[in-house]
Amino acid sequence: MRDKLRAYYQLTKPGVLYGNVLTGAAGFLLAAAGTFDWLLFAAAIGGMTLVIAAACVINNYLDRDIDSVMERTKKRPSVVGAIPPANMVAYGIVLAVAGFATLALWTNPLVVAIGAFGFVTYVWLYGALSKRRSIHGTIVGSISGAMPIAGGYAAVSGTPDVGLALVFLIVFFWQFPEFYSIAIYRRKEYAAAQVPVMPVVKGVRSTAIQIFLYTILYVISTVLLFVYGYVGVTYFVVMAVSGAYWIALAAKGLTTRDHEAWARKMFRFSMIAILLLCVMLAVGPLLP
Numbered sequence: 001m002r003d004k005l006r007a008y009y010q011l012t013k014p015g016v017l018y019g020n021v022l023t024g025a026a027g028f029l030l031a032a033a034g035t036f037d038w039l040l041f042a043a044a045i046g047g048m049t050l051v052i053a054a055a056c057v058i059n060n061y062l063d064r065d066i067d068s069v070m071e072r073t074k075k076r077p078s079v080v081g082a083i084p085p086a087n088m089v090a091y092g093i094v095l096a097v098a099g100f101a102t103l104a105l106w107t108n109p110l111v112v113a114i115g116a117f118g119f120v121t122y123v124w125l126y127g128a129l130s131k132r133r134s135i136h137g138t139i140v141g142s143i144s145g146a147m148p149i150a151g152g153y154a155a156v157s158g159t160p161d162v163g164l165a166l167v168f169l170i171v172f173f174w175q176f177p178e179f180y181s182i183a184i185y186r187r188k189e190y191a192a193a194q195v196p197v198m199p200v201v202k203g204v205r206s207t208a209i210q211i212f213l214y215t216i217l218y219v220i221s222t223v224l225l226f227v228y229g230y231v232g233v234t235y236f237v238v239m240a241v242s243g244a245y246w247i248a249l250a251a252k253g254l255t256t257r258d259h260e261a262w263a264r265k266m267f268r269f270s271m272i273a274i275l276l277l278c279v280m281l282a283v284g285p286l287l288p
Contacts, residue, residue: 118147
């Protein structure tokens with residue numbers, strides 16, 4: 001029984017799930033700016049968690065053929081047969097219904113719309129279509145990946161504004177250095193699975209250039225929150241310094257001979273960058 005429960009839990013891709021929920025919470029706290037509504041927070045984050053988990057479960061169902069080839073995914077419950085395919089689909093549907101019901105009952109229509117758009121984009125436009133067919137699948141996937149922070153922000157704001165657009169762009173741009181770095185040091189696995197990611201189709205050099213450019217765009221978008229008055233100077237200093245370091249690290253990819261080692265460093269720092277971002281979004285409006 002314990003192994004079965006663990007398998008169902010693993011289907012939700014806990015690493016992806018918690019990372020997205022973290023950005024959703026950060027978006028909420030940025031918009032709240034110190035005026036905290038616990039019930040709204042619980043409804044927004046709880047509902048988003050269920051919707052994201054549902055999307056991950058359905059994605060696992062769709063990606064069984066790809067995951068069986070790649071080293072890092074070939075032991076997923078969806079691949080090894082721990083859970084029947086029909087059960088995966090039913091599980092995903094139950095999670096989705098519960099999540100959207102929670103958002104519809106206790107948040108606002110904008111959050112529901114953002115959640116629905118993110119769900120369809122990740123499951124269908126990315127997972128079922130563009131990921132398998134186009135080098136631009138990363139763009140589609142990054143759109144869905146930026147929905148949780150937008151949803152968290154919208155739970156408080158209730159309407160689209162500059163802040164919502166900026167938090168969306170921040171996470172949207174962040175995902176390119178993060179994912180392209182993984183794709184560089186795992187490009188052989190992606191090639192074996194016939195997934196047309198940037199390093200496989202365009203080569204590592206072109207991917208390194210893209211990483212450098214998107215890292216710059218990420219840093220600019222984080223600073224714009226200060227320019228538009230959503231956060232204080234403390235946030236600006238922390239994000240500017242960490243951003244300058246990440247840009248410098250990204251620039252090394254343009255000249256390095258060991259792209260795999262560099263890509264691993266880029267990926268590790270991308271994890272630090274997103275954690276630091278979430279912390280600063282949460283406290284940025286409260287600090288000088």
